[in-house]
Amino acid sequence: xxxxxxxxSLLTMAILLWSxxxxxxxxxxxxxxxxxxxxxxxxxxxxxIRPTDEIRRTHPELLLHKRDLTMHQGIRTKDASLKECINCxxxxxxxxxxxxxxxxxxxxxxxxxxxxxxxDCFECHSDRPESADGERLRQTSPHSSGTPLVDRLLSxxxxxxxxxxxxxx
Amino acid sequence: xxxxxxxxxxxxSPAYLGLLGFFGLFLLAxxxxxxxxxxxxxxxxxxxxxxxxxxxxxxAIFLIVAASGALNVASIAxxxxxxxxxxxSRLSAVLAVALLAGGLAVLVLDLGRADRLIVAMTYYNFKxxxxxxxxxxxxxxxxxxxxxxxxxxxxxxxxxRVAGTAAFIWRLILTTGTGSxxxxxxxxxxxDSALLAPMFVIxxxxxxxxxxxxxxxxxxxxxxxxxxxxxxxxxxxLLGVFVAATFYFSAVYHLTNLYMTKKHGIESFxxxxxxxxxxxxxxxxxxxGTLLPLLLVYCPRPSKxxxxxxxxAVLVILGGMANLYVIIIGGQAYPIPxxxxxxxxxxxxxxxxxxxxxxxxxxxxxxxxxxxxxxxxVAFALKIFRLLPDDLSDNLxxxxx
Amino acid sequence: xxxxxxxxxxxxxxxxxxxxxxxGLTLAPGVFLQTVQARPADEPVSDRNRWGLLIDTNKxxxxxxxxxxxxxxxxxxxxxxxxxxxxxxxxxxKVKSKSTGYQFQMPVxxxxxxxxxxxxxxxxGASFKRADGIxxxxxxICIGCRYCMMACPYKARSLVHxxxxxxxxxxxxxxxxxxxxxxxxxxxxxxxxxxACAEACPEQAILFGDLNDSGSEISRRLEQYGGRQxxxxxxxxxxxxxxGF
Numbered sequence: 001x002x003x004x005x006x007x008x009s010l011l012t013m014a015i016l017l018w019s020x021x022x023x024x025x026x027x028x029x030x031x032x033x034x035x036x037x038x039x040x041x042x043x044x045x046x047x048x049i050r051p052t053d054e055i056r057r058t059h060p061e062l063l064l065h066k067r068d069l070t071m072h073q074g075i076r077t078k079d080a081s082l083k084e085c086i087n088c089x090x091x092x093x094x095x096x097x098x099x100x101x102x103x104x105x106x107x108x109x110x111x112x113x114x115x116x117x118x119x120d121c122f123e124c125h126s127d128r129p130e131s132a133d134g135e136r137l138r139q140t141s142p143h144s145s146g147t148p149l150v151d152r153l154l155s156x157x158x159x160x161x162x163x164x165x166x167x168x169x
Numbered sequence: 170x171x172x173x174x175x176x177x178x179x180x181x182s183p184a185y186l187g188l189l190g191f192f193g194l195f196l197l198a199x200x201x202x203x204x205x206x207x208x209x210x211x212x213x214x215x216x217x218x219x220x221x222x223x224x225x226x227x228x229a230i231f232l233i234v235a236a237s238g239a240l241n242v243a244s245i246a247x248x249x250x251x252x253x254x255x256x257x258s259r260l261s262a263v264l265a266v267a268l269l270a271g272g273l274a275v276l277v278l279d280l281g282r283a284d285r286l287i288v289a290m291t292y293y294n295f296k297x298x299x300x301x302x303x304x305x306x307x308x309x310x311x312x313x314x315x316x317x318x319x320x321x322x323x324x325x326x327x328x329x330r331v332a333g334t335a336a337f338i339w340r341l342i343l344t345t346g347t348g349s350x351x352x353x354x355x356x357x358x359x360x361d362s363a364l365l366a367p368m369f370v371i372x373x374x375x376x377x378x379x380x381x382x383x384x385x386x387x388x389x390x391x392x393x394x395x396x397x398x399x400x401x402x403x404x405x406x407l408l409g410v411f412v413a414a415t416f417y418f419s420a421v422y423h424l425t426n427l428y429m430t431k432k433h434g435i436e437s438f439x440x441x442x443x444x445x446x447x448x449x450x451x452x453x454x455x456x457x458g459t460l461l462p463l464l465l466v467y468c469p470r471p472s473k474x475x476x477x478x479x480x481x482a483v484l485v486i487l488g489g490m491a492n493l494y495v496i497i498i499g500g501q502a503y504p505i506p507x508x509x510x511x512x513x514x515x516x517x518x519x520x521x522x523x524x525x526x527x528x529x530x531x532x533x534x535x536x537x538x539x540x541x542x543x544x545x546x547v548a549f550a551l552k553i554f555r556l557l558p559d560d561l562s563d564n565l566x567x568x569x570x
Numbered sequence: 571x572x573x574x575x576x577x578x579x580x581x582x583x584x585x586x587x588x589x590x591x592x593x594g595l596t597l598a599p600g601v602f603l604q605t606v607q608a609r610p611a612d613e614p615v616s617d618r619n620r621w622g623l624l625i626d627t628n629k630x631x632x633x634x635x636x637x638x639x640x641x642x643x644x645x646x647x648x649x650x651x652x653x654x655x656x657x658x659x660x661x662x663x664k665v666k667s668k669s670t671g672y673q674f675q676m677p678v679x680x681x682x683x684x685x686x687x688x689x690x691x692x693x694x695g696a697s698f699k700r701a702d703g704i705x706x707x708x709x710x711i712c713i714g715c716r717y718c719m720m721a722c723p724y725k726a727r728s729l730v731h732x733x734x735x736x737x738x739x740x741x742x743x744x745x746x747x748x749x750x751x752x753x754x755x756x757x758x759x760x761x762x763x764x765x766a767c768a769e770a771c772p773e774q775a776i777l778f779g780d781l782n783d784s785g786s787e788i789s790r791r792l793e794q795y796g797g798r799q800x801x802x803x804x805x806x807x808x809x810x811x812x813x814g815f
Binding site: 217218281283300302353505513518 | 638650651653654655656657658661662663664665666667668669678687689690691692693694695696711712713714715716717719720721722723724725727728729730731732733745746747748800801804815
Binding site for chain 3: 082083123
């Protein structure tokens with residue numbers, strides 16, 4: 001009887017300590033927590049491509065389906081781009097550091113580590129958001145299609161936020 | 170034929186457990202090699218962007234090809250009605266399954282993404298002979314499993330003929346598929362030949378029987394069962410026929426290539442100036458793998474001794490490995506002609522030069538682990554199934570085919 | 571001057587409108603054709619286009635490998651454990667004729683065949699040809715068996731031999747899967763109208779274009795001067811053609 005009581009109280013203490021340790025892991029700006037007490041970095045965008053409850057449940061199938069759309073049909077909308085998910089969800093912490101995949105503080109790992117589901121995505125996919133300069137602003141060079149005017153018109157339509165039309169080399 | 174009694178072995182003797190432990194060491198080494206390759210990536214192996222398939226594939230394809238050949242003894246009994254071989258059918262079927270398991274283990278563990286095996290089992294590109302091979306290998310396990318059941322269980326024994334025929338046809342298709350893996354490739358001078366598929370079928374007869382004979386000798390000797398000369402001599406002669414047939418296919422392959430001017434490059438590479446590949450071809454495949462075994466099997470003096478017959482089987486195996494090494498690795502080492510033959514090439518990607526390859530210890534550990542797995546399965550099966558006849562002395566077996 | 575009759579106003583409007591229409595008609599084909607290249611992001615690719623390259627080896631300067639460095643930089647290919655295992659999506663091959671002594675060099679990359687052997691042999695279908703002719707590896711289902719590397723007549727494919735970090739966000743690549751030149755599919759889909767190697771070539775020896783569009787520069791040049799395939803006897807109808815030898 002006493003052994004049962006002892007083991008039960010030990011188990012309770014262990015669970016308490018474990019959940020305390022989770023909260024201790026949060027050391028960056030604007031930490032929000034989800035219902036499980038997992039720390040979730042604040043995403044950049046207004047809202048996700050699906051409501052929170054739905055995306056939590058369906059993101060495995062969504063990812064599986066959208067990746068085929070992108071690979072085989074070349075569909076690269078924000079809705080179908082893992083890159084855009086990362087651009088939004090992987091944000092710097094209070095010290096400006098961006099967590100890497102698998103580290104505490106990385107958006108996907110916040111849930112995946114506590115449910116023990118290994119993430120395969122970041123073996124191949126970059127776990128960093130695209131930088132504001134460099135990647136996003138790569139424009140076609142004026143020499144490529146022979147009509148500089150059309151190129152400039154096109155690049156404006158492709159990227160309304162473009163500051164410079166010059167290719168960043 | 171008098172009633173034969175099949176028994177299993179007790180499997181408690183220190184020698185037996187020591188044997189299992191010996192195999193277990195190789196299995197452990199292979200496991201370490203696999204974990205290392207999977208964690209670090211393939212850069213630790215000798216395989217690279219030029220020699221894409223290396224030592225693990227030589228081992229794996231040897232074991233897979235031998236697996237289908239090891240079923241021969243059972244097939245000759247069930248399908249062709251030669252009752253002399255019937256007592257050995259159970260061992261033959263188990264050996265076939267064991268060899269295939271060992272070969273597939275090596276192949277799967279060498280994959281760049283071995284964790285995606287389930288993807289390979291669920292996404293199929295039916296134009297790929299590789300995809301067909303996956304179906305054929307799995308089917309082989311199933312069909313030979315059913316065949317073994319008809320041999321072990323007297324209640325379904327009447328289906329042995331049907332199961333044996335199905336297994337025989339299946340293994341022919343399977344080995345044709347394995348040979349076609351290379352035969353279908355237009356990219357390399359050494360492949361791209363319809364002859365490779367039937368050549369692999371004949372190689373399977375030869376390798377499979379050689380391994381079967383060695384396993385048979387060991388199993389009977391170490392369990393103290395008499396093995397008469399009648400059976401051994403028939404198998405010995407069969408081995409000789411298969412070795413000769415292998416040589417025939419190889420000769421036709423090379424002679425045909427020698428007739429085509431555009432293939433002179435690859436032929437002179439293999440036959441004359443290919444360095445290790447030339448050595449392995451002449452000394453390994455021809456002398457050790459063909460001439461010496463034929464002498465041992467057919468010359469009257471040596472062929473009386475069991476040691477000579479066993480040696481012949483060992484030499485066939487060594488020669489077979491050399492043969493596969495030349496085909497698989499030599500075929501990749503020879504440079505690809507991007508333009509018609511009159512041009513020479515050089516680049517940072519080793520165009521125009523013979524690619525170098527030296528097997529790393531990880532690949533050899535993995536390959537040997539596959540062999541160990543096959544032998545482990547056979548040894549263990551001897552304990553749990555009643556595979557071996559008690560006595561195969563001459564006076565007990567029928568001399569009528 | 572101040573008193574414009576209605577007729578004058580009408581004439582002005584007519585003239586102005588006609589000039590505008592004429593200007594629009596002149597410019598419009600250019601704009602329209604170019605915007606056809608930039609496919610909307612949510613529209614699937616179709617076989618309306620077939621992308622290809624035309625390489626003029628006469629222009630390929632001896633000793634130059636700017637296309638190789640541009641490709642490496644664009645796709646995040648870094649040297650890792652040595653030239654035997656490092657990925658090489660494009661390489662400069664120096665060619666010399668044994669009989670005549672004629673020498674030249676040419677960049678060689680995935681030829682984006684119409685009948686790709688690598689697609690035929692892939693057991694899982696990871697190696698595939700997109701509707702617009704670009705041959706790609708779906709690295710999600712690549713199991714790393716390397717059969718496509720055996721099958722490629724141009725030795726265009728590389729295996730990733732080690733763990734990678736810091737991949738380009740638009741070019742995911744990882745250990746254990748096979749990869750090759752993607753014809754800068756991320757640039758093509760964005761409407762850049764070119765590839766990194768073509769952009770970087772100082773002699774403009776590499777030309778990217780739509781082989782299905784008979785009005786494109788690549789099609790016009792191919793029609794005028796012809797274009798050789800590497801290993802043409804295999805009948806693969808490659809998307810990369812060569813001129814100059």
